[in-house]
Amino acid sequence: MAKQLIVEPEKCNGCGKCEMVCSLRHQGISNPALSRIRVIQGEQEGFHLPMHCQHCLNPPCMTVCPRKAISRDEELNRVLVDYGLCIACKMCVAACPFGVMQFNEERGQTFKCDHCDGDPQCARFCEPKAIDYVETVKMEMDRMRAAARRWAAPTRKCAA
Amino acid sequence: MSSFIVNEKCNGCLACVQNCPNRALDYRDHAGKRVLMHNMGLCARCGQCWRVCPEQAVEFRHLLESPWQEVVALGLTACRVCGEPVYTFDYGKKVSEKLRMPAEALCPAHRREKGLRVWSRIRPASPPSPGGAR
Amino acid sequence: MIVGNLKPVEEIAASVAGLKNVQVVGCGSCVSVCLSGGDREARQLADELSLPLYYPDGPPPAFAVNGIVRQCEKDMVKTYLTLPAETDAVVSLACGAGVQTLADLFSPLPVFPALNTTFLGALDEPGIWREKCHGCGDCMLSFTGSICPVARCAKSLFNGPCGGSQGGRCEVNPEIPCAWAMIYYRLKSQNRLDLLQKVNPPRDWRPAGNTGPRSRIRTGIAGSPGDSLAPSNPTS
Numbered sequence: 075m076a077k078q079l080i081v082e083p084e085k086c087n088g089c090g091k092c093e094m095v096c097s098l099r100h101q102g103i104s105n106p107a108l109s110r111i112r113v114i115q116g117e118q119e120g121f122h123l124p125m126h127c128q129h130c131l132n133p134p135c136m137t138v139c140p141r142k143a144i145s146r147d148e149e150l151n152r153v154l155v156d157y158g159l160c161i162a163c164k165m166c167v168a169a170c171p172f173g174v175m176q177f178n179e180e181r182g183q184t185f186k187c188d189h190c191d192g193d194p195q196c197a198r199f200c201e202p203k204a205i206d207y208v209e210t211v212k213m214e215m216d217r218m219r220a221a222a223r224r225w226a227a228p229t230r231k232c233a234a
Numbered sequence: 235m236s237s238f239i240v241n242e243k244c245n246g247c248l249a250c251v252q253n254c255p256n257r258a259l260d261y262r263d264h265a266g267k268r269v270l271m272h273n274m275g276l277c278a279r280c281g282q283c284w285r286v287c288p289e290q291a292v293e294f295r296h297l298l299e300s301p302w303q304e305v306v307a308l309g310l311t312a313c314r315v316c317g318e319p320v321y322t323f324d325y326g327k328k329v330s331e332k333l334r335m336p337a338e339a340l341c342p343a344h345r346r347e348k349g350l351r352v353w354s355r356i357r358p359a360s361p362p363s364p365g366g367a368r
Numbered sequence: 369m370i371v372g373n374l375k376p377v378e379e380i381a382a383s384v385a386g387l388k389n390v391q392v393v394g395c396g397s398c399v400s401v402c403l404s405g406g407d408r409e410a411r412q413l414a415d416e417l418s419l420p421l422y423y424p425d426g427p428p429p430a431f432a433v434n435g436i437v438r439q440c441e442k443d444m445v446k447t448y449l450t451l452p453a454e455t456d457a458v459v460s461l462a463c464g465a466g467v468q469t470l471a472d473l474f475s476p477l478p479v480f481p482a483l484n485t486t487f488l489g490a491l492d493e494p495g496i497w498r499e500k501c502h503g504c505g506d507c508m509l510s511f512t513g514s515i516c517p518v519a520r521c522a523k524s525l526f527n528g529p530c531g532g533s534q535g536g537r538c539e540v541n542p543e544i545p546c547a548w549a550m551i552y553y554r555l556k557s558q559n560r561l562d563l564l565q566k567v568n569p570p571r572d573w574r575p576a577g578n579t580g581p582r583s584r585i586r587t588g589i590a591g592s593p594g595d596s597l598a599p600s601n602p603t604s
Contacts, residue, residue: 173345
């Protein structure tokens with residue numbers, strides 16, 4: 075069953091733990107600038123938005139890559155970069171509409187979310203569960219139920 | 235700007251020319267002057283010229299530490315929010331061609347922030363949790 | 369650096385005797401630096417090979433000189449080295465790697481070696497190159513004060529001198545110093561004589577090439593614009 079990272083920004087309290095564990099997991103140091111998930115602070119909008127690779131089904135990064143180093147891994151429902159083929163031309167960085175393909179200048183390498191090979195640490199450590207790793211179908215059903223409840227509430231009030 | 239430099243001790247004996255294994259040194263006698271010429275494309279930087287010169291006139295270090303040559307200057311596109319250069323104009327065109335739509339002139343940070351405005355418009359139906367947003 | 373020596377000219381002439389048009393191709397890298405196979409040497413060889421005295425049975429071939437910075441890179445040679453259509457054979461002054469690259473590329477055109485490729489060496493002093501490395505694939509220089517017993521000990525001993533050296537010279541070849549004597553003095557100067565206590569076990573020589581030609585493979589650097597899926601096939 076295909077899983078995906080679901081983000082519910084309303085639940086995010088901006089603690090930044092996801093950024094800390096992500097960079098720790100992937101690069102051994104806790105540094106939000108190296109995190110594959112970045113929490114965007116939205117003062118005006120009124121919430122924090124954790125942003126990560128959307129693992130698009132038809133990824134623009136894959137489309138532009140001149141070495142075909144980016145591919146979709148259907149087993150884990152993610153987009154993967156093969157660093158053996160990557161030439162660090164940064165076309166993927168330029169193409170990503172979400173800005174979640176990042177570039178590490180020191181290493182001369184791109185980096186992005188890879189779902190931690192099936193056990194995303196950000197979801198594991200997020201206390202308010204603003205980030206969760208669930209089956210797509212389950213996420214959709216949860217949302218449908220929540221929306222149904224919201225619709226049903228005023229209907230019930232009217233009927234009463 | 236050549237990387238093959240000889241100092242004032244060079245007297246034009248041409249020993250370097252005769253001993254270069256790759257014939258990367260040559261000379262031309264013309265209009266009362268002897269002109270020594272060096273070809274970087276043929277030069278293996280083996281150092282024979284430096285070793286063989288009887289006057290020790292060859293400043294080999296310039297072949298090892300040559301100056302940066304400007305190769306090409308291309309126009310840059312900047313992020314329309316923060317002005318940070320994102321990529322060259324030609325590169326942006328290439329990305330747009332591949333995507334079959336115009337590439338956005340935004341740096342990754344401002345691309346992510348753009349997501350905020352999109353998200354705030356399509357906020358999902360989950361209720362805010364007690365510890366959540368203001 | 370790869371070092372080689374020019375073969376006897378008679379031997380090279382024998383391989384091209386009876387042919388009409390021969391290209392003599394120099395190499396601009398290692399063999400140039402060790403003064404064996406650069407452009408200058410290629411021209412000298414072409415001149416020498418043109419002498420009728422090497423061809424008792426007929427006229428000498430016509431020789432033309434060519435060259436490239438490195439003969440051992442197939443894509444570069446393919447793009448930048450062209451041989452005239454009427455060429456019957458090539459005499460290459462490159463090391464064995466270059467000769468074989470040209471032969472693979474221009475096959476079935478015969479490509480003959482002009483050098484005997486000898487060793488991996490360093491220039492100890494101007495005009496003297498000495499063997500330093502056997503390419504054994506399992507470098508132990510960290511234990512021997514960076515003096516290689518595999519290449520520089522005539523017996524390739526791993527655990528100290530054989531005891532036969534005299535005056536610091538090797539008993540097998542008195543023209544070379546005893547490598548283990550040098551190792552001892554080097555480690556002494558580094559205060560690391562304790563490394564001599566380490567017993568180096570018998571070595572697995574398979575990484576040294578005893579099971580056939582070795583290769584190094586790296587992806588992500590392949591050349592031609594059309595190639596975007598697979599790394600270059602090292603055997604093609």
